[in-house]
Each structure stands twice: as structure tokens, then as C-alpha cells.
Amino acid sequence: MRTVGPVIARRNDEASGALIGYLPVGFPSLDESVDAAVAIVENGVDVLELGLPYSDPVMDGTVIQAATQQALAGGFRLADGFEAVRRITERVDAPVLIMTYWNPVVQYGIDRFADDLAAAGGAGLITPDLIPDEAADWIAASERTGLDRVFLAAPTSSDARLKLAVESSRGFVYTVSTMGITGARSDVDEAARTLVARLAAVGSPASCVGLGISTAAQVAEVLEYADGAIVGSALVKALAEGGVAAVGELAAELARGARRE
Amino acid sequence: MALRAQTGPYFGDFGGRFVPESLVAALDELGEAYDLAKLDPAFGAELAELGRSYTGRPSIVTEVPRFASHAGGARIILKREDLNHTGSHKINNVLGQALLTKRIGKSRVIAETGAGQHGVATATAAALFGLECTVYMGEVDTERQALNVARMRLLGAEVIAVKAGSRTLKDAINEAMRDWVTNVETTNYIFGTVAGPHPFPEMVRDFQKVIGEEARAQVLELTGGLPTAVAACVGGGSNAIGIFHAFLDDAEVGLYGFEAGGEGVDTERHAATITKGRPGVLHGARSYLLQDEDGQTIESHSISAGLDYPGVGPEHSWLAAIGRAEYRPVTDAAAMQALRLLTRTEGIIPAIESAHALAGALELGRELGPDSTILVNLSGRGDKDMETAATYFGLYDQEAGE
Numbered sequence: 001m002r003t004v005g006p007v008i009a010r011r012n013d014e015a016s017g018a019l020i021g022y023l024p025v026g027f028p029s030l031d032e033s034v035d036a037a038v039a040i041v042e043n044g045v046d047v048l049e050l051g052l053p054y055s056d057p058v059m060d061g062t063v064i065q066a067a068t069q070q071a072l073a074g075g076f077r078l079a080d081g082f083e084a085v086r087r088i089t090e091r092v093d094a095p096v097l098i099m100t101y102w103n104p105v106v107q108y109g110i111d112r113f114a115d116d117l118a119a120a121g122g123a124g125l126i127t128p129d130l131i132p133d134e135a136a137d138w139i140a141a142s143e144r145t146g147l148d149r150v151f152l153a154a155p156t157s158s159d160a161r162l163k164l165a166v167e168s169s170r171g172f173v174y175t176v177s178t179m180g181i182t183g184a185r186s187d188v189d190e191a192a193r194t195l196v197a198r199l200a201a202v203g204s205p206a207s208c209v210g211l212g213i214s215t216a217a218q219v220a221e222v223l224e225y226a227d228g229a230i231v232g233s234a235l236v237k238a239l240a241e242g243g244v245a246a247v248g249e250l251a252a253e254l255a256r257g258a259r260r261e
Numbered sequence: 262m263a264l265r266a267q268t269g270p271y272f273g274d275f276g277g278r279f280v281p282e283s284l285v286a287a288l289d290e291l292g293e294a295y296d297l298a299k300l301d302p303a304f305g306a307e308l309a310e311l312g313r314s315y316t317g318r319p320s321i322v323t324e325v326p327r328f329a330s331h332a333g334g335a336r337i338i339l340k341r342e343d344l345n346h347t348g349s350h351k352i353n354n355v356l357g358q359a360l361l362t363k364r365i366g367k368s369r370v371i372a373e374t375g376a377g378q379h380g381v382a383t384a385t386a387a388a389l390f391g392l393e394c395t396v397y398m399g400e401v402d403t404e405r406q407a408l409n410v411a412r413m414r415l416l417g418a419e420v421i422a423v424k425a426g427s428r429t430l431k432d433a434i435n436e437a438m439r440d441w442v443t444n445v446e447t448t449n450y451i452f453g454t455v456a457g458p459h460p461f462p463e464m465v466r467d468f469q470k471v472i473g474e475e476a477r478a479q480v481l482e483l484t485g486g487l488p489t490a491v492a493a494c495v496g497g498g499s500n501a502i503g504i505f506h507a508f509l510d511d512a513e514v515g516l517y518g519f520e521a522g523g524e525g526v527d528t529e530r531h532a533a534t535i536t537k538g539r540p541g542v543l544h545g546a547r548s549y550l551l552q553d554e555d556g557q558t559i560e561s562h563s564i565s566a567g568l569d570y571p572g573v574g575p576e577h578s579w580l581a582a583i584g585r586a587e588y589r590p591v592t593d594a595a596a597m598q599a600l601r602l603l604t605r606t607e608g609i610i611p612a613i614e615s616a617h618a619l620a621g622a623l624e625l626g627r628e629l630g631p632d633s634t635i636l637v638n639l640s641g642r643g644d645k646d647m648e649t650a651a652t653y654f655g656l657y658d659q660e661a662g663e
Contacts, residue, residue, distance in 0.1 A: 055426065055558040056543060058438045059281050065425060078555045102279055103542040107556030129279050129542075156286035156445065165282065176283055180443040 002095040004171040017223035019258045021045035022232035026071030039248035041092040044255025052100040059128040061183030063233040082120040089121035099126040114141035124148025132168035155191040163202040172206035185212030219257030264509035270459030275575035278458040292460040319475040327606035332626025336634040340476040349641030351382040357468035359386035362449040369393040369448040373437040375430035376567035377409025379453030384418035394418040397437045399429035402566045427560035454497025455574030458545030469503030477507040489633035490515040494617040496568035498577045500640035519621035521563030522590030532561035533590040534573040548575040564593035565613040595620040612641030
């Protein structure tokens with residue numbers, strides 16, 4: 001199984017850290033979303049975060065909302081998520097995490113979802129609206145299948161909650177850079193640097209920063225202190241505006257920010 | 262354990278906190294502030310005084326014999342939450358949460374609203390307490406409840422029309438949650454119903470349970486006994502839990518929640534969440550939910566904006582699961598007929614939401630017979646619905662040339 005921990009560790013040895021790229025399944029179509037995911041890996045993204053479109057995405061800003069709503073309107077089904085993982089992992093070696101809101105997993109069946117994701121070659125789940133306190137069934141299913149589970153840490157989280165996120169996660173802790181939702185920002189908050197340090201203090205083996213990162217300079221800045229930088233909305237916008245070629249070019253540009261100087 | 266003693270975060274298999282980590286600190290802060298306030302006599306006294314001198318509590322009960330003559334001879338008694346300041350039960354909860362906002366030192370409040378009644382109540386409390394206020398409302402609802410949009414703006418609130426998804430209450434909640442995630446350090450979310458993550462279902466219920474506590478005593482005084490049945494409409498379910506709660510451990514009192522059946526529960530256009538949904542997670546809690554096979558929320562429909570919601574509060578899901586309360590659908594057409602019937606027989610124009618409970622009471626009366634007494638929560642007044650009613654019943658003069 002291709003889990004993300006070893007990839008993040010390796011990229012911190014050979015470069016300044018890991019570049020993690022988000023794209024939604026089924027946008028602009030299933031085939032193009034697979035091609036786009038392959039293209040960003042071929043252009044330097046180390047770990048893929050594939051989003052499953054959901055009707056009520058409360059952590060997403062307008063760019064990702066528009067893309068995922070279009071995917072749903074285009075007939076996205078959960079089975080497409082496993083299909084995309086299978087096709088991507090056949091073509092490239094990067095580990096693929098699924099980012100999903102929780103209800104689709106519950107309805108599919110938590111154990112069945114874990115089994116099908118593992119069978120498709122997926123690495124694990126990022127769960128933006130599932131906190132470890134409510135995750136007993138998922139923790140059991142991921143222990144059984146060996147899948148990674150990525151929980152979130154926020155600037156407002158207490159030290160006790162950061163410790164819970166670190167102890168509950170496997171792969172990395174998704175470090176929320178700022179208070180807010182997905183979308184490009186001109187400054188990645190100083191709060192991210194503080195939060196990564198707080199996570200390290202409670203024993204986090206890997207902390208990757210997301211929300212608001214859209215340029216190579218921001219990737220480089222984040223990787224000065226974090227183990228990985230997560231880019232989402234900027235890639236989705238590039239795909240929306242310029243197709244697979246454009247999103248590949250942006251990935252190559254972002255990857256320059258992850259090179260050791 | 263007495264059913265009344267049930268608290269969050271879980272009501273049986275329902276409830277919990279399915280939220281982004283960014284909100285957990287705020288929910289903890291709110292829950293802790295509420296737990297302290299519950300124990301503080303000064304908080305209870307201040308809220309009760311606001312109820313008395315601002316809202317107009319206790320609200321009266323009105324027996325409606327001319328309306329009841331259409332209900333198999335049952336006695337029907339209305340709990341008049343429509344007479345509250347701002348026109349519905351929503352103010353009960355909002356004043357409680359606004360007092361808590363002051364206690365936790367936040368200067369801005371946000372709210373979602375469907376029909377606009379919760380938004381108006383929140384804008385009202387914001388004006389009263391000097392808080393900055395933003396209300397999220399689905400674009401469809403801003404059109405069908407334009408009067409309430411004007412009221413909120415006059416009260417000084419910013420009203421944001423939400424254009425995402427179904428452009429109704431569910432999407433307004435999504436957008437309010439996005440605002441809260443972003444501005445949580447300065448902002449308190451005054452949630453309008455008994456849904457959402459803990460502590461909202463328990464806290465909103467506690468602020469609404471005064472309805473049933475008053476009504477139970479009032480019915481006892483008026484009739485010498487408890488009612489046979491209590492009827493309320495259910496969207497998220499705050500007015501229903503408010504009137505049910507005092508009766509939960511009175512096993513002889515039947516509790517009936519009436520969901521929006523829209524164009525019929527065998528069509529795709531309804532909001533009958535418990536009748537037709539199954540358990541899932543939406544807006545921070547596990548509860549019944551209208552959803553497809555993949556867990557995507559299905560857009561609901563109701564002629565009433567306040568009931569047009571594909572979810573329901575977790576305590577209702579629990580009461581349904583244990584069989585303590587029964588939930589039934591009422592169609593748009595039945596609700597509108599009941600609205601007109603109460604208006605013509607008693608001179609009381611109910612909100613379309615509350616008209617679902619009235620239609621349910623007509624049905625219950627015929628089932629329970631002339632010896633029964635039915636207490637109905639008249640949760641709001643119909644002023645806001647004149648546009649919808651006038652169109653539905655053809656009450657406007659036709660303009661020249663048409």
C-alpha cells in the first residue's frame with residue numbers, strides 16, 4: 001500500500017518538503033480529472049488529495065464549490081471516486097488520499113468504503129468535518145485496512161486537541177493555516193508557523209499546511225517550517241481556466257517552491 | 262431516566278458534533294458558557310425579565326371552537342406564540358443566545374434564516390444589545406419572504422442572499438458556517454433551530470421549552486386535565502420541541518410533529534425528513550436526512566420557507582426512534598386550506614409553517630374524537646406570508662390589461 005508518511009519523509013530529506021495537490025474528482029469530467037491529477041504528479045506534486053464532490057461543502061470557498069457543484073451536476077457518483085483512484089495509481093506512483101465530507105462515507109458504509117478505497121490503491125482519507133472524537137468507527141476501519149487518516153488542526157485548537165489530532169492521525173496532520181475556508185490568499189498567516197510549532201511540541205511526526213497557498217513563493221515559505229504544503233483552489237482555478245495543460249504548468253511552477261535552495 | 266432530563270451531545274444514536282476542527286473551540290466555549298449560565302440565577306432572571314417585558318410572555322392560549330367544529334368535535338387550544346414580539350417563537354431562543362453572546366464577549370452575531378422569522382428575531386436582538394449582525398438567507402427565500410428582508414435591513418442587519426445549491430435554508434446554513442469558521446474569534450453564531458452540532462440542539466430546546474411549560478399549566482387550568490395530543494409543525498423542529506418538552510414524561514399525552522409534505526411524499530417535492538429520510542450527517546449532527554444513495558443531500562420543497570429543510574433536529578429523530586412522538590406529513594394544499602380556515606373561523610392568520618400543525622390537528626381531531634383536547638403550537642403569525650397567500654388564493658385585484 002502506498003501510504004503518505006514515507007513520501008513526506010523522503011521529500012523532507014531530498015527537498016525542502018512535500019508538495020500536496022488537491023483536485024476534485026469529476027471536474028470538468030471524470031476523464032479530465034484523472035488526466036489532470038496525473039499531470040500534476042508528472043509535474044512535481046508528491047501526494048494527491050482527491051476531493052469527492054458533496055452537496056454541502058462547508059469548508060470550501062467559491063472556487064472549489066463551483067467545481068464540485070459542476071461535477072455533481074455532471075452526474076458524479078461515489079463509485080467514480082474509486083475509479084479515479086484506480087486509474088491514477090495505475091499511471092503514477094504518488095500516494096492518493098481522498099478528501100471527503102463524512103456523510104457519503106457513512107452512507108456507503110465505513111468498512112465497505114475503507115475496503116474499496118484500499119482495493120483501488122488509495123492511501124487514506126482526509127476528513128474535514130470528522131473530528132477524532134466522532135471517528136471511532138473510521139479509526140477501527142483504517143487500522144484494519146492500513147489506510148492513512150488525516151485529521152485537521154486549527155489555530156484555535158487547544159493543546160489537548162492538537163495532541164488528539166496528532167495521536168489520531170496517520171500520514172500527517174492537516175494544519176489549517178488560517179481561520180477560514182479554502183481559497184487563495186495573498187498572505188499565508190503567521191498563525192500557520194505557530195501552529196506547526198505547537199504540533200511539533202505535542203509530538204507530530206508530520207504537519208502539512210493548507211488553506212490559502214497558491215504560489216511557489218508561498219510553498220517555499222511554508223516548507224521552511226512545515227513538512228508539506230497543500231495547494232487546492234489555485235490548481236482547480238488553473239484547471240477550470242486552462243485545462244490539463246495549464247494545471248500541469250502551475251504544478252511545475254509550485255514544485256519549484258519545494259526545491260531546496 | 263426521565264425523558265425530559267436528556268441532554269446533548271447525543272440523543273440515542275443521534276446528535277454529536279460533526280464539524281470542522283476550526284469550530285470546536287467555539288462550540289466548547291459556547292457550551293461552557295451555557296453550562297455556567299444555566300447555574301447562574303442572574304442569567305435565568307434576566308432572560309425571564311426579557312420574556313416578560315420585551316417578548317410579552319407568558320403568551321396566552323386561545324380556544325378555537327369554530328375552527329374545531331371542522332375537527333370531529335375535538336377541543337382545540339392554540340398556544341399563541343404568534344403574539345410574541347417579532348411574530349413567532351424564534352425570539353425565545355434568540356434572546357437567550359444574545360445574552361450568551363454578551364457573556365462570551367463577542368461583538369458580532371450571524372444567523373441563518375428560512376422564512377426570515379429567525380433572522381428578524383436575531384436582527385431585533387442585535388439592535389437591542391448593540392451587536393453587529395449578518396443574516397444569511399437563501400435567494401429563493403429572500404424573494405418569497407421579501408417583507409422580512411426589509412424588516413431585517415431596517416433593524417440594521419446585513420442580509421446576504423445565498424445563491425449556492427438549492428438557494429434555501431440548507432444553503433444559508435452552509436454559508437453561515439463558512440462565515441463562522443472564518444470569523445469565529447469575533448463572531449457568535451445564533452443558530453435558529455434544534456439541529457446543528459452540540460450544544461445547539463440542547464441549548465435551543467432549553468430556550469424554547471418555556472412554550473410547553475406555560476401551555477401545560479394553561480391547559481390544566483382551562484380544562485382541568487392534560488391535553489390528549491400536542492401538535493406542532495416540524496422543520497428543524499424548535500417550536501415542536503419547545504411545546505413537546507414539558508409533556509415528554511406525560512405518557513398519556515400524544516405528541517405529533519407535522520412535517521412539510523409539499524406536493525406529496527410520493528413525489529420528489531417535499532420536506533418530510535423523518536417520514537421519508539434515513540439517518541445521516543448534515544450540518545454538524547447525525548439525524549434523519551433527505552439524501553440519495555451516495556449521501557448527497559436532496560433538495561427539499563415546501564410552500565413554507567421555514568419548513569423547507571432536508572434535515573431535522575436530533576432530539577426529534579430520537580423521539581421518533583423510541584416511539585415517543587409521531588411524525589406525519591402535511592401537504593402544501595392541506596396547510597393552505599387550514600390557514601384559510603383558521604383565518605375565516607377565528608380571525609387569526611397563522612404563518613404557513615404553523616398552518617401545517619393546524620391541518621394536522623384537524624386530522625387528529627377526527628381520529629381522536631369529540632372527547633379529545635388538542636393543544637396546537639401556533640408558532641408564528643402570517644403577516645410575512647401575505648404575498649404567498651394572495652398568490653395562492655388569488656386575492657390581488659387583477660391589474661388593468663391583464
